[in-house]
Amino acid sequence: xxxxxxxxxxxxxxxxxxxxxxxxxxxxxxxxxxxxxxxxxxxxxxxxxxxxxxxxxxxxxxxxxxxxxxxxxxxxxxxxxxxxxxxxxxxxxxxxxxxxxxxxxxxx
Numbered sequence: 001x002x003x004x005x006x007x008x009x010x011x012x013x014x015x016x017x018x019x020x021x022x023x024x025x026x027x028x029x030x031x032x033x034x035x036x037x038x039x040x041x042x043x044x045x046x047x048x049x050x051x052x053x054x055x056x057x058x059x060x061x062x063x064x065x066x067x068x069x070x071x072x073x074x075x076x077x078x079x080x081x082x083x084x085x086x087x088x089x090x091x092x093x094x095x096x097x098x099x100x101x102x103x104x105x106x107x108x
Contacts, residue, residue: 045067
């Protein structure tokens with residue numbers, strides 16, 4: 001029996017393409033199995049999201065909260081920089097701006 005009280009058991013992986021998000025979720029589950037982690041109780045979903053579109057980010061957030069009920073942490077790493085928000089109240093008490101790095105179209 002696994003003690004889930006101190007770990008992440010629900011995870012949404014976002015990618016520009018749904019198929020890539022689903023593939024990444026599957027790869028993470030496969031990695032857990034390869035490393036002896038019991039996957040019972042783990043919930044992983046892939047979510048399509050274009051991080052330069054506010055509407056797409058909102059839809060991804062809505063889809064994730066519909067599935068899991070809440071979001072405890074967000075890690076954004078779309079190739080241009082990394083933003084990490086770990087306080088749930090930051091996601092609900094104000095509008096979170098994910099555009100703190102240059103637009104992805106400017107990154108080479």
